[in-house]
Amino acid sequence: MSEPLVSFIVPTKNAARTIEACLESLGAQTHGRTEVIVVDNFSTDGTREIAEGHADITVSSGPERSAQRNHGAALSCGNVLVFIDADMVLEPQVATECAAAFDADRSVGGLVIPEVSFGHGYFARCRALEKELYLGDDRVEAARAFRRDVFDGSGGYSEILNAFEDWDLADRVRVGGWSIGRVDARIHHDDGIVSPRSQFIKKRYYGRGSSQYLAGKQTQRKRSLWRTNFLRHPGLLIRRPDRAIGLLFLKSIEAAGIAVGVYEGRRADSLTKATDLALTDVTAFRVLHVIGEFSRAEGIGRSITELVDRCPGEHHLLTAVFISGEEHFASIHVVGGTRSAFPIFRRRRVKRIVKQLNPDVVHFHGGPLVSLLTPLRVWNGPKKVASIYRWPLLPQLALVRKISWRSTFLAQVVKPRIVVSTIIPSRVFESLLRLGGITSVLTPDPAVVSNLPRTNTKLVGVAGA
Numbered sequence: 001m002s003e004p005l006v007s008f009i010v011p012t013k014n015a016a017r018t019i020e021a022c023l024e025s026l027g028a029q030t031h032g033r034t035e036v037i038v039v040d041n042f043s044t045d046g047t048r049e050i051a052e053g054h055a056d057i058t059v060s061s062g063p064e065r066s067a068q069r070n071h072g073a074a075l076s077c078g079n080v081l082v083f084i085d086a087d088m089v090l091e092p093q094v095a096t097e098c099a100a101a102f103d104a105d106r107s108v109g110g111l112v113i114p115e116v117s118f119g120h121g122y123f124a125r126c127r128a129l130e131k132e133l134y135l136g137d138d139r140v141e142a143a144r145a146f147r148r149d150v151f152d153g154s155g156g157y158s159e160i161l162n163a164f165e166d167w168d169l170a171d172r173v174r175v176g177g178w179s180i181g182r183v184d185a186r187i188h189h190d191d192g193i194v195s196p197r198s199q200f201i202k203k204r205y206y207g208r209g210s211s212q213y214l215a216g217k218q219t220q221r222k223r224s225l226w227r228t229n230f231l232r233h234p235g236l237l238i239r240r241p242d243r244a245i246g247l248l249f250l251k252s253i254e255a256a257g258i259a260v261g262v263y264e265g266r267r268a269d270s271l272t273k274a275t276d277l278a279l280t281d282v283t284a285f286r287v288l289h290v291i292g293e294f295s296r297a298e299g300i301g302r303s304i305t306e307l308v309d310r311c312p313g314e315h316h317l318l319t320a321v322f323i324s325g326e327e328h329f330a331s332i333h334v335v336g337g338t339r340s341a342f343p344i345f346r347r348r349r350v351k352r353i354v355k356q357l358n359p360d361v362v363h364f365h366g367g368p369l370v371s372l373l374t375p376l377r378v379w380n381g382p383k384k385v386a387s388i389y390r391w392p393l394l395p396q397l398a399l400v401r402k403i404s405w406r407s408t409f410l411a412q413v414v415k416p417r418i419v420v421s422t423i424i425p426s427r428v429f430e431s432l433l434r435l436g437g438i439t440s441v442l443t444p445d446p447a448v449v450s451n452l453p454r455t456n457t458k459l460v461g462v463a464g465a
Helices: 019-027 047-052 065-075 094-104 122-134 148-154 165-175 196-208 210-215 234-239 241-278 299-310 347-357 368-372 397-403 405-410 416-423 426-435 446-451
Strands: 006-012 034-040 057-060 080-083 088-090 108-112 115-120 145-147 179-182 187-193 286-295 314-324 331-334 361-366 383-388 438-443 457-459
Touching: 006 019, 006 047, 006 065, 006 094, 019 034, 019 047, 019 088, 034 047, 034 065, 047 057, 057 065, 065 080, 065 148, 080 094, 080 148, 094 108, 094 145, 108 148, 108 165, 115 122, 122 187, 122 234, 122 241, 145 148, 148 165, 165 179, 196 241, 234 241, 286 299, 286 347, 299 361, 314 347, 361 368, 368 383, 368 416, 368 426, 426 438, 438 446, 446 457
Parallel strands: 006 034, 006 080, 034 057, 108 179, 115 187, 286 314, 286 361, 314 331, 361 383, 383 438, 438 457
Antiparallel strands: 080 145, 088 187, 108 145
């Protein structure tokens, strides 16, 4: 009887620092039949080039690690699937022990591979102590190896989860009647440099996604976002007091990060539900689109016309300058004035138009400077949303020097709105959007999402933008 093929699936994203050591450990497995599949999320640091020198298959796919893992599983041929992160180094016996464990007990659907960590600096040593305290605790550990039929039958990793997806899959495997076993060979997790700040940011991100995991739980297993399990081994903490003190501090920072993330996640969920509820009967909606200049031939204009054509309802346009595209709107209101601030200098006319139309939704279009307009009292009453298409950036000084200041100004690279958008702190824009009652910010630009994290910002594709 031939040995089963063990497929290692490795999702990556800018992991050039660790990926080579990871793949070398996979190539050094004692098991006779293995394959390595790397699914890279469009890295920019040479990760894919390194992976191509070691993996059997290297592809690019996204947008998150759950989708990458599922894509890698679909490309694999193995009877046993093992999901490894790019910053992990495996002991040589992992594949052999996984294959043997599945062969020995047909009721086992998934396997936990014990994980320890290493890194640089004091807090990395504290993290290593924490991982040691979690060994054997099935409320924390999650399976990384699965029978193919069990993985497929369970639906794979949930692609709507950006956190706790490993717990979710293991829980669904148990719901399917399979048990979770474990092997002795270990994973060594390269944590690099661990800092309280990086851990706060990481746990805040996980906290934001916690509501989706907790809402979709299918078992009564006592999973907890607050990892106090390490307190169950006081003896080990007492024997290493220097690391124990740092670990307690680190856990308090992480708890704060989770708390902030949970709050932000619940707030975003409530805003999303409110927006979705408001847009349920879109056929009865009267929408007023607000933009400084409108042309059907221009990128933002094409985005708006596509939105108008796809969404039933009554669409109206309010603008300072109109060029073309009148057939897409029920009415067009041109008030003149400066394109970037016409509602401020034409507010009496704008207020009269808004009162006349009585729209259900006011939709602002443009850059981050639209946040300066949203708190104006002329829009009082209707719900408000905004589409921020780009986050303007000043050109790098080296580029300006290369093409000369005169050419820069003639090309209008340094426009007042770009300068203002760059100088004003993004928190000011966030505050103005909240003050203006904006329920959602839609954007095709990841830079907008990163600059406005505390608004209900959604990354969506916008035609022509």
